[in-house]
Amino acid sequence: MRRTVFPNKVLPWVLLAPQLAITLIFFYWPAAQAFRQSVLREDPFGLSSKYVGLENFRKVFADPAYLNAMQVTVVFSLLVAFFALGIALFLAVQVEKLVRGKGFYRTMMIWPYAVAPAIAGMLWLFMFNPSFGTLAYPLRLMGIDWNPLLNGDQAMALVVAAATWKQISYNFLFFVAGLQAIPRSLLEAAAIDGANRRHAFWTIVFPLLAPTTFFLLVVNTVYALFDTFGIIHAVTSGGPGKSTETLVYKVYNDGFVNLIMGSSAAQSVILMVIVIALTAFQFRFIEKRVHYG
Amino acid sequence: MAHILLKDLRKSYAGQEVIHGITMDIPNGEFVVIVGPSGCGKSTLLRMVAGLEGISAGTIEIDGRVVNDLEPRQRDIAMVFQNYALYPHMSVRENMAYGLKIAKMPKAEIDAAVTRAAKMLELEPYLDRKPRALSGGQRQRVAMGRALVRTPSAFLLDEPLSNLDAKLRVQMRMQIKDMHLNTGQTTLYVTHDQVEAMTLADRLIVMNKGIADQIATPHEVYETPATEFVAGFIGSPAMNIFTVTAEAGMAVLPGGHRLPLPGLAAHGKVRLGLRPEDLEIVDASTAAIPVVLRSIEWLGADAFGYGMIDGSDALVTLRLAGSTGAKRGDRVHVAPKEGRLHLFSAESGKRM
Numbered sequence: 001m002r003r004t005v006f007p008n009k010v011l012p013w014v015l016l017a018p019q020l021a022i023t024l025i026f027f028y029w030p031a032a033q034a035f036r037q038s039v040l041r042e043d044p045f046g047l048s049s050k051y052v053g054l055e056n057f058r059k060v061f062a063d064p065a066y067l068n069a070m071q072v073t074v075v076f077s078l079l080v081a082f083f084a085l086g087i088a089l090f091l092a093v094q095v096e097k098l099v100r101g102k103g104f105y106r107t108m109m110i111w112p113y114a115v116a117p118a119i120a121g122m123l124w125l126f127m128f129n130p131s132f133g134t135l136a137y138p139l140r141l142m143g144i145d146w147n148p149l150l151n152g153d154q155a156m157a158l159v160v161a162a163a164t165w166k167q168i169s170y171n172f173l174f175f176v177a178g179l180q181a182i183p184r185s186l187l188e189a190a191a192i193d194g195a196n197r198r199h200a201f202w203t204i205v206f207p208l209l210a211p212t213t214f215f216l217l218v219v220n221t222v223y224a225l226f227d228t229f230g231i232i233h234a235v236t237s238g239g240p241g242k243s244t245e246t247l248v249y250k251v252y253n254d255g256f257v258n259l260i261m262g263s264s265a266a267q268s269v270i271l272m273v274i275v276i277a278l279t280a281f282q283f284r285f286i287e288k289r290v291h292y293g
Numbered sequence: 294m295a296h297i298l299l300k301d302l303r304k305s306y307a308g309q310e311v312i313h314g315i316t317m318d319i320p321n322g323e324f325v326v327i328v329g330p331s332g333c334g335k336s337t338l339l340r341m342v343a344g345l346e347g348i349s350a351g352t353i354e355i356d357g358r359v360v361n362d363l364e365p366r367q368r369d370i371a372m373v374f375q376n377y378a379l380y381p382h383m384s385v386r387e388n389m390a391y392g393l394k395i396a397k398m399p400k401a402e403i404d405a406a407v408t409r410a411a412k413m414l415e416l417e418p419y420l421d422r423k424p425r426a427l428s429g430g431q432r433q434r435v436a437m438g439r440a441l442v443r444t445p446s447a448f449l450l451d452e453p454l455s456n457l458d459a460k461l462r463v464q465m466r467m468q469i470k471d472m473h474l475n476t477g478q479t480t481l482y483v484t485h486d487q488v489e490a491m492t493l494a495d496r497l498i499v500m501n502k503g504i505a506d507q508i509a510t511p512h513e514v515y516e517t518p519a520t521e522f523v524a525g526f527i528g529s530p531a532m533n534i535f536t537v538t539a540e541a542g543m544a545v546l547p548g549g550h551r552l553p554l555p556g557l558a559a560h561g562k563v564r565l566g567l568r569p570e571d572l573e574i575v576d577a578s579t580a581a582i583p584v585v586l587r588s589i590e591w592l593g594a595d596a597f598g599y600g601m602i603d604g605s606d607a608l609v610t611l612r613l614a615g616s617t618g619a620k621r622g623d624r625v626h627v628a629p630k631e632g633r634l635h636l637f638s639a640e641s642g643k644r645m
Contacts, residue, residue: 191364193395
């Protein structure tokens with residue numbers, strides 16, 4: 001590792017300060033607050049709180065609704081990560097093949113990323129709401145009993161679709177960059193070695209994209225776990241029943257709607273541990289199989 | 294083993310023709326070198342044979358089969374790329390076995406073929422390494438090995454030695470020559486290096502701006518260059534070429550010197566070429582060209598003298614013996630050796 005020595009002792013800290021301040025105020029401070037609150041119980045009026053040890057955690061793990069949220073989150077995250085990565089890779093490969101209009105397609109593909117999660121949620125709601133959805137009507141005409149307000153699986157499909165749609169742009173951008181970094185001559189060598197396009201993709205392109213794919217897997221997991229709150233809030237509010245209530249949504253629901261502060265804080269601590277563990281796992285075990293050029 | 298036939302091969306990009314009709318018959322087992330300066334279309338020509346570039350007009354036949362519309366994999370060729378194009382995520386062994394696996398060769402045979410090639414190229418200790426853990430020369434050999442194991446009917450090499458240092462280049466050049474003698478495969482080799490071209494080729498294609506100026510043996514190309522471009526490109530140091538006025542039996546050189554050339558007919562302006570090694574220092578006489586030396590490069594066995602024809606700014610290069618006493622500033626007289634001059638048309642550049 002190269003050590004960089006700055007002649008000025010103060011300037012580096014000044015330059016780092018805004019970033020550090022944001023991280024401290026918006027991440028470490030709330031995280032510390034969550035830890036503190038997770039071992040306290042607050043009275044209904046928020047006037048006093050007392051130390052209860054791990055009581056909140058015990059309660060959370062004994063709550064069937066929490067275990068349900070855990071299951072919903074696993075299903076939701078896996079589906080979103082899988083489809084967002086898969087579809088984005090497919091689109092990136094198809095756009096790379098174009099001779100004309102590459103730039104145009106790339107630009108168009110990036111647009112959904114600029115849409116705020118809640119707006120994206122509303123967009124999908126307007127399309128698929130059973131009573132006024134533009135696309136719900138043709139679905140029913142096709143004989144599908146479309147009603148995500150009553151059918152939990154359909155609701156799940158809807159939020160997965162909305163969350164995926166929004167993340168595809170981001171993944172697409174990285175896959176395009178990753179594809180461009182693969183030297184053309186490798187594919188030519190493969191063509192001469194007798195590989196058809198499909199074989200060359202799976203034996204050359206896909207393995208060489210692994211660093212990009214791995215990075216996106218980490219980012220997409222975190223996205224599905226945290227950043228999809230807005231979409232779920234706008235489209236289903238966790239319903240029908242609790243069939244689309246993810247861990248993050250339950251943290252919000254218990255804390256800000258039901259005002260069970262201790263439980264909500266305990267849940268957010270658990271969620272934090274899950275994400276840290278998951279990311280550590282990905283780096284420890286999956287990254288080993290990644291070849292960096 | 295392949296017999297390759299190029300018929301009036303042309304290539305255009307967006308209406309701009311870059312290869313202007315190349316016709317060549319390459320018999321089975323011949324080593325053909327495509328040589329020319331950068332941008333002359335030599336790599337494009339090779340890539341057209343490989344199937345990596347489309348063909349705008351004309352045909353390529355391999356063993357009597359027109360391959361214009363065949364994919365590279367259907368042409369039964371192997372290619373070595375300038376940057377080697379090794380698969381970075383595969384070991385040396387996997388790199389070499391890649392094509393064989395696709396061809397569904399049984400595993401035992403693949404192992405045997407890879408081992409044989411690795412032995413031949415002295416790569417055995419590196420079979421399980423990834424390309425990035427290899428030196429430039431080793432990578433180059435892996436690229437050769439990958440082409441060799443497939444025993445294709447033709448071998449295409451695109452400037453395979455240009456990324457190596459000078460010493461390694463000489464070594465690999467000899468190895469490639471040996472390999473060709475051993476396997477007897479039809480080989481097309483692209484280079485801009487005239488030493489590689491002259492030493493490796495059975496026949497050369499000297500390309501200039503998308504035209505094959507001359508297709509001939511290295512000896513013929515050197516002795517009787519077909520165009521002024523070929524004359525200037527092949528040979529080191531480059532041939533001296535002057536614009537002279539041809540009169541009957543006499544050429545008027547720059548500076549007004551009259552060089553007797555028996556048998557020369559009156560042509561007006563022509564281009565006269567004289568190789569440095571064909572100019573000898575002689576005693577002053579009317580048949581000699583006076584040259585004022587501007588610098589001497591002493592290389593040991595040889596020395597190169599650079600000067601100008603006295604009274605003009607026409608540059609002349611001389612090849613002198615290492616024992617020469619000539620110094621900077623000397624005025625010497627040189628005369629061309631008997632029958633060693635080249636005349637080119639001033640308009641077309643073609644040999645006269």
